[in-house]
Amino acid sequence: MKVFLLPLFMFLFFVSQSVAAELIPDSVWLGNLYYIPHWTLIFAILIVTFYDKEHSYVGLLNGLAFAFLTDLVYTSILGVYLLAYGLSLYFIHVLKRFLHKNFFVVLLYSIVGLALSEVMIYGMYFLIGQVSLDFTAYTFSRLIPTILINIVFLLIIYPIFVKKLVKWKHETEK
Amino acid sequence: MPAFLRKRKLIVFLLSFILVVGLIGYSLRTEDSTSLPAQFAMDTVGFFQNIMHTPINAVVEIFDSVNDIRNVYDQNKVLKEELQDYKTLAYKVNELENENEELRAISEIDTTISDYESLNASVVARSPERWFQQVTINRGKQHGVEANMAVRTAEGMVGKVVNVSQLTSTVQLLSGFGTDHQVSAIIDGDDSVFGLVEGYDSETEQLVFRDLTGDDEIEEGQAVVTSGLGGVFPRGILIGEISSVELDSYGLTMVAYVEPAANLHDISQVMVVDRDLHSTVIDEEEEE
Numbered sequence: 001m002k003v004f005l006l007p008l009f010m011f012l013f014f015v016s017q018s019v020a021a022e023l024i025p026d027s028v029w030l031g032n033l034y035y036i037p038h039w040t041l042i043f044a045i046l047i048v049t050f051y052d053k054e055h056s057y058v059g060l061l062n063g064l065a066f067a068f069l070t071d072l073v074y075t076s077i078l079g080v081y082l083l084a085y086g087l088s089l090y091f092i093h094v095l096k097r098f099l100h101k102n103f104f105v106v107l108l109y110s111i112v113g114l115a116l117s118e119v120m121i122y123g124m125y126f127l128i129g130q131v132s133l134d135f136t137a138y139t140f141s142r143l144i145p146t147i148l149i150n151i152v153f154l155l156i157i158y159p160i161f162v163k164k165l166v167k168w169k170h171e172t173e174k
Numbered sequence: 175m176p177a178f179l180r181k182r183k184l185i186v187f188l189l190s191f192i193l194v195v196g197l198i199g200y201s202l203r204t205e206d207s208t209s210l211p212a213q214f215a216m217d218t219v220g221f222f223q224n225i226m227h228t229p230i231n232a233v234v235e236i237f238d239s240v241n242d243i244r245n246v247y248d249q250n251k252v253l254k255e256e257l258q259d260y261k262t263l264a265y266k267v268n269e270l271e272n273e274n275e276e277l278r279a280i281s282e283i284d285t286t287i288s289d290y291e292s293l294n295a296s297v298v299a300r301s302p303e304r305w306f307q308q309v310t311i312n313r314g315k316q317h318g319v320e321a322n323m324a325v326r327t328a329e330g331m332v333g334k335v336v337n338v339s340q341l342t343s344t345v346q347l348l349s350g351f352g353t354d355h356q357v358s359a360i361i362d363g364d365d366s367v368f369g370l371v372e373g374y375d376s377e378t379e380q381l382v383f384r385d386l387t388g389d390d391e392i393e394e395g396q397a398v399v400t401s402g403l404g405g406v407f408p409r410g411i412l413i414g415e416i417s418s419v420e421l422d423s424y425g426l427t428m429v430a431y432v433e434p435a436a437n438l439h440d441i442s443q444v445m446v447v448d449r450d451l452h453s454t455v456i457d458e459e460e461e462e
Contacts, residue, residue: 015222018299074301079197
């Protein structure tokens with residue numbers, strides 16, 4: 001049952017982030033600031049920290065599946081999101097062993113994960129020639145707004161999902 | 175045992191890394207058609223985007239219409255004045271159209287590259303990855319959309335169709351055009367100036383129009399329209415207005431910066447444009 005529930009929520013966030021990008025009106029884009037919703041990544045980070053055990057990879061696999069869908073549906077180059085999400089989620093999976101599970105640690109994970117994957121995505125598109133923005137301009141116009149907007153999303157879903165994820169985890173242990 | 179595990183992890187890691195890099199390389203090749211699994215994924219996602227988009231859009235529209243009501247009085251004043259001119263203009267257009275038809279009948283031209291049929295569609299989603307300026311519309315192959323068709327709003331051209339699946343399609347906006355998507359364009363009313371819209375300057379939010387004729391006849395304020403010579407777009411769709419003209423970095427051709435006529439940030443209703451007179455390349459493909 002839970003096996004299907006998590007991807008269902010992932011899919012919900014996956015679809016809603018594109019609809020949100022279309023419906024947020026022009027004035028909110030704040031001039032040249034761009035922010036990219038990485039809601040599936042945030043939810044995958046929550047799964048990794050609160051649902052996954054030491055040797056299970058539910059969050060990582062979910063993240064990979066939806067990263068591939070993002071590549072397929074929203075961009076014209078396959079594999080960039082796959083690599084970026086995969087590496088940053090695995091990094092968090094390793095990091096998880098050394099830190100406690102509380103809100104501030106999740107905040108740290110999210111910032112690290114977002115920065116890591118955003119910079120990797122930027123780096124790969126830069127290598128391919130898809131973008132030609134220099135790194136300083138990129139940092140101020142995209143990286144920082146993106147991290148901030150996704151942290152806001154984390155603040156909203158954290159209280160809703162954390163207890164449920166922990167509960168589901170204990171249910172699977174029985 | 176842990177040593178073996180670590181080794182296995184490393185192999186999995188390296189293999190997937192190679193796989194992903196291969197995937198990137200594979201998808202960099204320009205493909206004309208979208209594969210069946212990709213079409214299926216796009217349609218499924220598009221279906222749910224449609225479901226989610228409709229109620230949220232309704233709420234957003236209520237807020238918009240409250241905003242509109244505030245401005246109605248001022249707009250009404252301006253519109254009444256413009257209506258006076260409009261009547262004479264409409265009469266003139268009517269007369270010119272009749273004359274045009276008669277002349278065409280005399281010279282036996284059936285269809286020209288200016289004729290097109292349009293198909294209405296609504297935008298259901300925008301690519302959240304903003305390096306790619308793409309939107310999804312709720313019309314696909316089943317409704318007659320094909321790759322490379324021009325897409326416009328009432329104000330002007332917004333982009334072209336890049337991926338078509340059965341029920342939805344992906345539109346590349348003008349703001350994401352690079353050297354691989356160029357639009358052949360002319361200055362309105364002056365056929366001698368011919369060039370390409372070949373990119374978008376994201377800092378000034380303007381399109382880059384390169385004049386290939388080398389004449390110095392471009393002026394600020396002139397309208398840039400599609401030329402129809404690219405083979406797929408019809409002639410005469412407004413792209414934008416020239417805001418500044420410069421010599422290019424080699425000093426050989428003129429480069430004009432064009433303010434797009436359509437608002438590329440806030441698009442909700444679009445028209446997919448199907449030219450009546452197909453180019454030979456497309457007709458051949460259809461026969462196959």
